[in-house]
Amino acid sequence: MIGRFKHFCNINWYQTLKINFKAFVFKDAALLPVIVYRGFVITEFKGKIRLKIKPKFGLIGFGQPYEIFKRKRNCGEAVINGLLEINGKVQFGLDTKLYIKKDAILKLGHINSFASRTEIICFKNISIGNWVQFGNDCLITDTNFHELKDLSTQTKLPMNKDISIGSYNFIGARSTIKGNTVTPNNCLVGTNTLLNKNYSFLGENIVLGGIPAKLVKENIVRDWETEKKNLEIYLTIKL
Numbered sequence: 001m002i003g004r005f006k007h008f009c010n011i012n013w014y015q016t017l018k019i020n021f022k023a024f025v026f027k028d029a030a031l032l033p034v035i036v037y038r039g040f041v042i043t044e045f046k047g048k049i050r051l052k053i054k055p056k057f058g059l060i061g062f063g064q065p066y067e068i069f070k071r072k073r074n075c076g077e078a079v080i081n082g083l084l085e086i087n088g089k090v091q092f093g094l095d096t097k098l099y100i101k102k103d104a105i106l107k108l109g110h111i112n113s114f115a116s117r118t119e120i121i122c123f124k125n126i127s128i129g130n131w132v133q134f135g136n137d138c139l140i141t142d143t144n145f146h147e148l149k150d151l152s153t154q155t156k157l158p159m160n161k162d163i164s165i166g167s168y169n170f171i172g173a174r175s176t177i178k179g180n181t182v183t184p185n186n187c188l189v190g191t192n193t194l195l196n197k198n199y200s201f202l203g204e205n206i207v208l209g210g211i212p213a214k215l216v217k218e219n220i221v222r223d224w225e226t227e228k229k230n231l232e233i234y235l236t237i238k239l
Contacts, residue, residue, distance in 0.1 A: 008239060010065065012036045019045060028055040033086075035237050037063035039094065040076030047081045047100060053088060053110075058237025062098075064091045066235055067115055067136075082106065082122065088130060091235050093118065109167065111231055114138070124160035129167030129185065131224055131231075138171055142179045166200075168224055172209075186221050189213070 015036035020029040022045060033055045036042060040063025051059065063076040072094040082100040088110020092098065097119040100106050106122040109130035114120065116136040123143035134140070140163065148157040161179025165171075169183055172191035182198040189195065190209030199208060207217040 004239060010038055012038045012040065012063075015040070015042060015062075018042075019049075023049040024051075024055065031055050032057050033059040035061050035064070037061065037065065037076075039063050039072045039074035040078070040092075040096075042078045042080065044079040044081060047102070048083050049080065050083060050085045052085060057239075059089055060086060061091045061237050063094060063096070064235075064237065065094055066091055066113065067093055069116070070094075072116075084108070088112070089232075089235060093136070096120075111235060113235060115173070124162060124179075126163045126165075128165040129169065131167055131228075132165055132169045132171070134171045135173030135175070135191065137174045138177070139175075140177045144179070168222070170222055183208075188220060188222060190216065 016032060016034065019034050019036060019042050020032050023034065033051060035058050062078060076095050076097065078098040080100050081102045082104035084100055085105065085107040087108060090108045091113040093114055094116045096114050096117065100122045104122045105125050107127040109128055109132060111131045112128055113133045115134055118134050118136065118138040121141040121143060126140065126142050142163045143160045147159050150157060163177060163179060164182045166183045166185040166187060168186045171189045172193060174191055175189055175193045178196040180197050181195040182200050184200045184202065184204045186204040188207045190207065193209050193213045194211040195213045202215055205219050205221045206215060207220050208214065209216040
């Protein structure tokens with residue numbers, strides 16, 4: 001009971017009610033599919049949250065304290081001016097940041113979790129499959145923020161490029177994922193890795209690492225089947 005009461009008090013109920021009743025019709029909003037925790041603020045919401053599954057309590061946790069360390073800087077923030085599409089349970093950890101620009105699309109799968117201080121910046125299109133976890137301090141961005149020009153041809157280079165992360169991926173801490181990145185299913189990414197191109201030709205069950213990323217090992221896979229049940233329980237929001 002004490003643990004449940006602490007969890008109840010750790011929720012930012014004003015932000016939670018505000019985002020749900022702004023994003024969904026009343027019958028769906030009343031279920032509170034989005035939970036916002038203290039220390040996290042949705043500073044701007046002019047876009048949409050689209051649920052591709054049946055709405056229920058706590059599908060999305062912003063600032064969710066699911067990691068082993070619980071202290072926070074109270075600086076979690078989200079700007080959602082484009083489309084956030086949800087295909088399952090999604091957890092944004094402590095002090096994470098999310099930015100979805102107008103007309104941009106961020107698609108998230110079932111059991112997507114973003115550990116402390118991870119930043120997701122979506123200017124165009126980012127798609128993440130099912131059962132994908134990011135370690136702390138990762139950066140996922142599909143934009144260079146500034147236009148670049150090739151002086152030899154006098155042509156402008158595209159500023160925003162798609163990102164597609166396959167299912168059953170684990171991205172190590174402090175990794176950076178840039179535009180043009182495509183990963184296959186069953187891919188492990190080592191700590192401090194830079195991903196910036198299409199790696200799907202390498203096939204599944206691989207380990208990537210380095211700056212920029214390269215193939216490190218083959219025939220290696222995280223034992224998701226053993227962990228699935230515990231992850232479902234551990235990452236599910238309950239009162």
